Amino acid sequence: MKGINLSLKYTILVALSEGPKTGYDVAKLFDKTIGFFWRARHSQIYRELAKLKDRQWVTSQEVEQSGKPNKVVFTITDEGREALFNWSREPNEPQELKDDFLIQLYRLESIDLEAFRENLMLRLESHRDRHSRYIEKYELLAGKDSLSDVGQKLALEVGIRWEREWTDWCSKALEQLSPDAVAKLSNVVPIKSEGEKNAER
Amino acid sequence: MKGINLSLKYTILVALSEGPKTGYDVAKLFDKTIGFFWRARHSQIYRELAKLKDRQWVTSQEVEQSGKPNKVVFTITDEGREALFNWSREPNEPQELKDDFLIQLYRLESIDLEAFRENLMLRLESHRDRHSRYIEKYELLAGKDSLSDVGQKLALEVGIRWEREWTDWCSKALEQLSPDAVAKLSNVVPIKSEGEKNAER
DNA sequence: GCGTTCATGTAACCTGTTACATGATTCT
């Protein structure tokens, strides 16, 4: 709790603020709506739920079931709600734009340009797919306008914009880094392995 | 090395592929160009450089200096270059859109809406600032067109698009979540702390 | 018979942050 935000902790609390859930339910939620923005494995979720319980932000009750394994249902406490509320009052920092592409672009001379182009094509497809999945989700909320419906639509819009921009960008990058385009660039001495001294220009 | 990509390891190798550097130099690079996309503290960089040395992807030489502490210069090896090249051949997954806003939007009923609006205003300013910083950097590269110049411009463009979209989105969210707009939404019973039963509308 | 869904957990490991620790030189 030293650092300000970043938190699976609060993400789980948000999920529980909707209603009591098992670790398994939370994991499923992460595979759906929330998971568009944040994924977590069940191993992490169970560990985190245990910590939330230590802090008394949630309570748990074991529920016996027939024909299925017993389950442990977690419920947010008043302290938990308060913690969640306080968290939302803190200023939040935008995320870093961490992407392997951006690092590779820093020195295209040192990487496999042909593979880079192939990866661009793969990513173009994947961003297109994600774009349509966001749009579909968005359309399911059409006409619904409770406060959290409006919120969820706004969240999905971030995803839609993000995927749209990546899609456009991938196309543009593919053009600019096509073999033809690259051949026309001004050449610079590539730093190769030792023993090669090539003075160019 | 089990998981496919994600890596400070390779980011440092990219930095060293440009030329030999000390840990301090790498840290400075992270505070400038590369740092637009990925930050790392010196503590992490030194630890990672030690690991790279263990793997023999880099070598180090201590350089004595007068008037300054001695420094340790790291140089990428042929194995290191090969590892970097192989990394660039692997398919890369897009990053998650992890942002506190997106989690809070999932259940606006459970958070402090007034604080949320204030945070939106802060973020609007910060995205505007970042946007202009990316543009400035971009303009510094005008006219330069070696392969990595083109690459760096493409990378900056991702940043420019990202910040532009966030800026637009924050303005839009501020409108949609203004007190007036929220008052017009269909009301849903907010889940409050126990003991409060408020039938509203 | 095989895969999926339900259901919960542990252990080892890697990544990333904060704080601690030191110390000389140069600029204001």
Place this chain on the structure above:
DNA sequence: AGAATCATGTAACAGGTTACATGAACGC
């Protein structure tokens, strides 16, 4: 006199991934 820059590291902790481990019910 005090701050910034150069320079390198360690330790503790938090966050996240992968793999291991178990086991019943249900549909194909």
